[in-house]
Each structure stands twice: as structure tokens, then as C-alpha cells.
Amino acid sequence: MEKKIIYVDNAATTAMSDRAIAAMQPYFKGIYGNPSSLHTVGQTAKEALDGARRKIAACLNCEPGEVYFTSGGSEADNQCIRSAALQGAKKGKKHIISTAFEHHAVLHTLKKLEKEGFEVTYLDVHGNGLITAEEVKAAIRPDTALVTIMYANNEVGTIQPISQIGKVCREAGVVFHTDAVQAAGHIPVDVRADSIDMLSLSAHKFHGPKGVGALYCRKGLPLLTFIEGGAQEKGKRAGTENIPGIVGMAAALEEACGNMQENAERLTRMRDRLIDGLLKVPYSGLNGDREHRLPGNINISFEGAEGESLILYADALGICLSSGSACTTASLQPSHVLMSLGLPHEVAHCSLRITLGDTNTEEDVDYMLVHIPEVVKKVRDISSLWDDYVSGKIKHIYDK
Ligand SMILES: *Cc1c(COP(=O)(O)O)cnc(C)c1O
Numbered sequence: 001m002e003k004k005i006i007y008v009d010n011a012a013t014t015a016m017s018d019r020a021i022a023a024m025q026p027y028f029k030g031i032y033g034n035p036s037s038l039h040t041v042g043q044t045a046k047e048a049l050d051g052a053r054r055k056i057a058a059c060l061n062c063e064p065g066e067v068y069f070t071s072g073g074s075e076a077d078n079q080c081i082r083s084a085a086l087q088g089a090k091k092g093k094k095h096i097i098s099t100a101f102e103h104h105a106v107l108h109t110l111k112k113l114e115k116e117g118f119e120v121t122y123l124d125v126h127g128n129g130l131i132t133a134e135e136v137k138a139a140i141r142p143d144t145a146l147v148t149i150m151y152a153n154n155e156v157g158t159i160q161p162i163s164q165i166g167k168v169c170r171e172a173g174v175v176f177h178t179d180a181v182q183a184a185g186h187i188p189v190d191v192r193a194d195s196i197d198m199l200s201l202s203a204h205k206f207h208g209p210k211g212v213g214a215l216y217c218r219k220g221l222p223l224l225t226f227i228e229g230g231a232q233e234k235g236k237r238a239g240t241e242n243i244p245g246i247v248g249m250a251a252a253l254e255e256a257c258g259n260m261q262e263n264a265e266r267l268t269r270m271r272d273r274l275i276d277g278l279l280k281v282p283y284s285g286l287n288g289d290r291e292h293r294l295p296g297n298i299n300i301s302f303e304g305a306e307g308e309s310l311i312l313y314a315d316a317l318g319i320c321l322s323s324g325s326a327c328t329t330a331s332l333q334p335s336h337v338l339m340s341l342g343l344p345h346e347v348a349h350c351s352l353r354i355t356l357g358d359t360n361t362e363e364d365v366d367y368m369l370v371h372i373p374e375v376v377k378k379v380r381d382i383s384s385l386w387d388d389y390v391s392g393k394i395k396h397i398y399d400k
Pocket residue numbers: 011012071072073074075077103105150152153154179181182202203204205211212213
């Protein structure tokens with residue numbers, strides 16, 4: 001018998017949708033042209049490229065000419081942030097505002113800019129994983145070149161007040177970039193209504209293919225050339241376009257945006273059932289605001305049950321989840337996101353992230369509600385950290 005697998009790590013990546021796979025199929029062999037070629041085969045590929053750009057623009061409420069294709073969310077973050085920073089520096093503006101709990105694609109780009117002489121203010125997120133537009137406003141200085149704040153967090157799922165932040169930035173004349181990788185296709189994203197100047201997204205987070213993403217750059221705002229070479233993407237990113245990937249991404253985003261409300265309602269129901277059920281485990285607490293939260297995100301700390309052990313025991317039962325962002329699981333550092341919420345080291349270390357997606361069912365929720373509390377108990381039984389709680393050496397921060 002094949003082992004039952006419940007994949008609930010959709011913030012790390014998602015399975016591709018059938019529609020996206022079907023949309024890509026013709027572009028591997030039948031329509032394999034290079035969009036830069038002037039003949040029929042090339043021009044058919046060019047039409048697919050233009051069509052994909054129109055679809056993505058429609059989902060974001062921007063113009064097709066404001067959409068640039070990239071290799072994914074990380075590249076889009078790098079290009080947007082470096083571009084806005086270096087343009088600002090030309091006018092003597094070398095200050096950037098961000099938060100401590102951004103994705104590493106943003107944080108490491110900022111670290112590099114700091115080495116190049118930029119100054120970055122990292123706003124403290126509140127214990128609920130949110131910041132306010134007023135806090136952004138108070139941090140803006142005459143030399144601020146850029147504000148970069150994620151739309152929704154990949155670990156704790158909190159959704160920032162993006163339209164209010166966008167308004168503050170627009171009024172101050174500061175470029176506003178948002179990493180919308182976890183938001184696009186999941187919750188409404190409207191770059192005009194939200195006053196967003198630059199945005200990053202990635203196909204594999206909304207049931208599209210891996211290795212392809214897009215950025216939005218508001219018309220009139222200069223964009224740095226990220227890869228030198230041919231004239232693709234208006235000369236901003238050279239290289240023959242990944243046509244199957246781009247077509248698959250557009251199909252996946254169109255599908256996700258078309259089913260958004262229905263999907264969000266379904267996931268929210270399952271999410272809330274899981275949160276309520278798992279919080280019945282003694283000494284557990286939810287991380288991130290309960291209201292302003294992605295439909296599929298559950299992040300809970302279980303005191304005295306180490307995240308790595310929880311993952312391994314859950315995996316043995318066919319439950320695939322994570323304890324932080326996929327990138328940090330190789331190290332024993334607790335997640336920078338959970339630490340930024342002010343959690344003690346030992347509690348941040350004992351957290352689980354469950355992220356639901358289109359493929360999950362109510363039966364999956366039932367299965368997890370039975371087995372995850374058992375897994376927590378098993379891990380506590382062998383944990384010396386748990387012994388420290390029992391002996392009173394470490395004080396509980398959550399109720400029984
Ligand atoms: C996954 C993710 C990224 C990186 O996207 P890739 O396409 O994997 O490079 C960036 N930001 C956030 C918030 C993410 O969740």
C-alpha cells in the first residue's frame with residue numbers, strides 16, 4: 001500500500017494545477033520558437049508571451065508594460081530593491097526602511113546594500129506580527145529612498161496594512177516595494193488601490209511552475225538592468241524568455257485569482273478548525289495575528305517540543321510540514337521571523353508551520369487533529385527541554 005501523504009507545506013512550494021500544466025504543454029515542442037525571431041514560429045511564441053503579460057497585469061490591476069518576467073521571487077526582490085536603492089543614491093538618498101521579519105531574499109539584499117553604504121531602518125514588528133502605517137511614516141526621512149515591506153509573511157501568515165503603508169509612502173514621495181510572493185493568487189492584490197510602486201511574485205507559490213516569477217514596476221519609475229545582454233524585457237533582463245514557465249505562471253495566477261474568494265473561504269474554514277483544535281494541546285500558542293492572516297497559514301508553538309523532532313515524527317505519519325521557512329531548516333538557528341515577534345529562543349525553537357493549499361481536504365484536517373497532538377506528546381516525552389519545564393527550571397509562557 002502506498003503511504004498516505006498529507007502535504008501541508010504550501011508556503012514552501014505548491015503542486016502545479018492541472019490547468020497550468022495543460023497551458024504549458026504546447027510550448028515545449030509545438031510552439032518552441034524564440035519570441036525574438038521574426039518568423040512565424042517565433043512570433044507565435046511572442047504572442048504567448050504578450051498574452052501571459054496581459055493576464056498577469058489584469059490580476060494585479062496594472063498595465064502589461066509594467067510587468068517584467070524573472071526567474072522567481074528572489075530575483076524580483078533583488079532587482080526591485082537594488083534598483084530603487086541605486087536610483088535613490090543618485091539623488092543622495094541612501095536610507096531604506098524595512099522590517100526585521102522579511103524573507104531572506106529581501107534581508108540579504110539589504111545587508112549587501114548596507115555594506116555598500118546604505119543605511120537601513122528595520123522596523124520592529126509587534127508581537128502579533130504586524131506593523132502600522134504610522135510607524136512607517138515616523139521612520140521616513142528626507143533621505144529615504146525606499147520602503148520595502150512584505151505583503152504577507154511566509155512563516156506566520158500575517159497580512160500587513162499594505163494600502164495604508166502605500167498611501168504614506170506615496171504622500172512622502174518614497175518608492176514603495178512589497179514582496180507579495182505569499183499574497184499573490186491568495187488574497188486580493190491591487191497595485192493601484194494599494195499605491196504600490198514595485199512588487200515581487202513567484203509562480204510556484206500559487207500552483208504554477210518553479211523557477212519563474214514576475215515583478216511589477218510602476219510606469220515612469222526607472223528599473224535597473226539586472227542581466228546584461230539582449231533586449232528582452234525592455235533591456236532590463238536579458239536572456240531568451242522561459243516561455244513554458246511564463247505561460248504556466250499566467251495560467252496559474254489567472255486560475256487562482258478567478259477562484260480566490262471560494263478558495264480563501266474553504267482554506268480559512270480548515271485553518272480555523274486546525275488552530276482551535278491544536279491550541280487544545282497544553283502549553284501551546286498561536287504565532288501571528290489571528291485576524292490579519294493568510295487563509296492557509298497555521299503557526300503554533302508547543303513548549304518543550306523541538307521543531308525538528310516534530311517534523312520528523314509528523315513525516316513518519318505522512319504529514320509534511322515545516323518549522324520555519326524552508327531555507328532555515330538546515331540550520332539550528334530559530335527562525336528570525338519568530339524571534340522578531342519577541343518569542344523566547346526556546347519557544348521559537350518549538351514551533352510548527354502548517355500551510356494549507358488547494359490539494360488539502362477536511363479529511364486531512366481530521367487526520368492532523370488526531371495525530372499532531374500525539375506527535376507533540378511523543379516529542380515531549382523524549383525532550384530534555386520539556387524536563388526543564390516540568391522541573392520548573394524554565395517557566396511556561398502559555399497556559400495549560
Ligand atoms: C518563496 C518566497 C520568496 C522566494 O521566491 P522564489 O521564487 O522561491 O525565489 C520570496 N519571498 C517570500 C515571501 C517567499 O515566500
